[in-house]
Amino acid sequence: MKFDRFIRKVEGVRQQTDSLYKSVHEAPQQQELLIQAVEQLSVSLEELHVAEEELLQQNEQLVEYQQEIEKERQRYQELFDFAPDGYLVTDINGKILEANQAASQLFAIDKTRILGKLLIVFVPQQARRKFREKLARLCQQTQLRDWEIGLQNSQGILFDCEISATTTNDNKANCIGIRWLLRNVSDRKQAEEKTRFVELQNLHLREAAEFKSKIIAVLSHELRTPLNAILGFSDVLLRLNKNQFTPQSVNMVETIIRNGKQLLTLINNMLDFAKLEEGKFSLNLQYFNITELFKLITDDLRFFANQKNIALNIDINIQNVKVLNDPIRIQQLLTNLICNAIKFTETGSVLVELQELNDDKIIIIVKDTGIGISEIDLNYIFQAFRQVNQTKTRRYQGTGLGLAIVKDLLNLMQGTITVESSLGEGSTFCIELPRTVISE
Incomplete structure (x- = not known):
């Protein structure tokens, strides 16, 4: 490491200073000048010692930072690998550089084999032109959100996918790559389709119920008018001629009246039910x-x-x-x-x-x-x-x-x-x- 070489150099300077100091004491000529030089070297050496301590401290901090960065990198890698949705990293041409496990499962291909492939190979032929247009505009738009497109896996099985993408830039703001989020929405689309079908069926049922209620109301009104006439005339006939009728005739008229009243009750029930269904019924409190x-x-x-x-x-x-x-x-x-x-x-x-x-x-x-x-x-x-x-x-x-x-x-x-x-x-x-x- 460069830091180790720096330490060795400092140690070499220290040894040279000690050697020079001994030489000064052995040579009497120009001793004072040499002593001053040695003292200056000693000061420089001390400063180097201080720098050495600071470097040691900074090196320890760097090691800690590197450990934290490695932990974060591993955490990010775990999140990337085990995220429920598919994540891809591609270059600006859509070449896959990184892929997580969900993306591998989405495309039914081994994670190592998906790297290096173009994302467009998983786009059905009829949708590739539109995909190329989206890809070409992506670097200018910087992001793509919730775009639904049909994709196919390596076995040719189609599925509905919701795509979001963002670009990555270098220091000069040049687009150098794209990050992709891929979500299989086939189940959701099927559920939405079923919901729409159920809503349509419910609408038809409501329309049928309304139509049925209208028919019941119309028929009930049409039946009640002649039935009231039958009951009225039967009652009058019985009251005016009861003494002249034979017991059998009286029984027949009473049967007409009794069955007519039962029928009128049924008709009234049908009318009330139709009003209740239509919400047109109110209480007279x-x-x-x-x-x-x-x-x-x-x-x-x-x-x-x-x-x-x-x-x-x-x-x-x-x-x-x-x-x-x-x-x-x-x-x-x-x-x-x-x-x-x-x-x-x-x-x-x-x-x-x-x-x-x-x-x-x-x-x-x-x-x-x-x-x-x-x-x-x-x-x-x-x-x-x-x-x-x-x-x-x-x-x-x-x-x-x-x-x-x-x-x-x-x-x-x-x-x-x-x-x-x-x-x-x-x-x-x-x-x-x-x-x-x-x-x-």
Whole structure:
């Protein structure tokens, strides 16, 4: 090392000074002049000693700096080699000088074999002209960010790649190389494509749902007008001629009226469902006596329970009977629940309870001893046009809109509904409602 040679030279000067000093004492002539020269040499030698100490200290610092630089170089090399994205260093012509492990995997080629190759060999033929144009402008632009291009590995397999690049310059600001960041975005592109496909499908589904709701609304209006006329004239016919009709004729007219009312209920449900789906449904909030409405609903439906020899029982346990809600819609959802309970119960009873949960909430429970609902079907019973999937189900009429409307109405009322059921053991529907519904 140069520093070692410097130390040897200093030692040589010291030895020569000692030799000269001895010669001065041995030669009496011009002793004083020689002594002065020796003293000056001694001073110079001392200064050299000081310089030697400083150099030793600086050399130790240089060694420490070199060790730190080596650690940083190793750290950088590790980051370079094990980075998740591909990193390349090329000259200005795109010749690969350095490559990390991710780049090697990206191009499916050994790391040692990729060095010296031109990056353009991994660009498909149809995209090479554009790549050359980008490469030619890169030294002037100094950087390239998030450029998406299709590349191919050594086996010819194509993949989508996102490229970012920056140039490196010498002391005179001349472009001497390029650093490349390569990221395989094939998975992301596929995910984006799937997302776009799903969004398109959802758009088609929304359009289909809107179209379906419009058709339901139009058909319901068109059906309700003649049906109301049929019910009206049938009722008038029965009242004016009941005494003149035979029992068989009276029964036939009553059957027309009863089935007409059932059909009108189905049509009204379809209209309400269409409005709920379109978000055009609103509540007419008012204060009313919940127990009076409760008794009125059960009294109206008791006839249907008696026809099937089913007991319809009520249990009211509530102190504050005043609630703020839409009484017509409360009647609708309760009628749907109780009618369902009666329809799917062959023997036993239907129990309807009204309770207070606290000062702010009331609970309505409809419990039957009917055919029950399987655990699988419990996940779908609130979907529109869906009935429980049982072997007996086809015996029962209905559109499957009742529970869907109940669920949507409860959402408007800030209420909830839960159900517990087992096949052959009946079902229990539990509704929680705020005593005062807040208008939105």
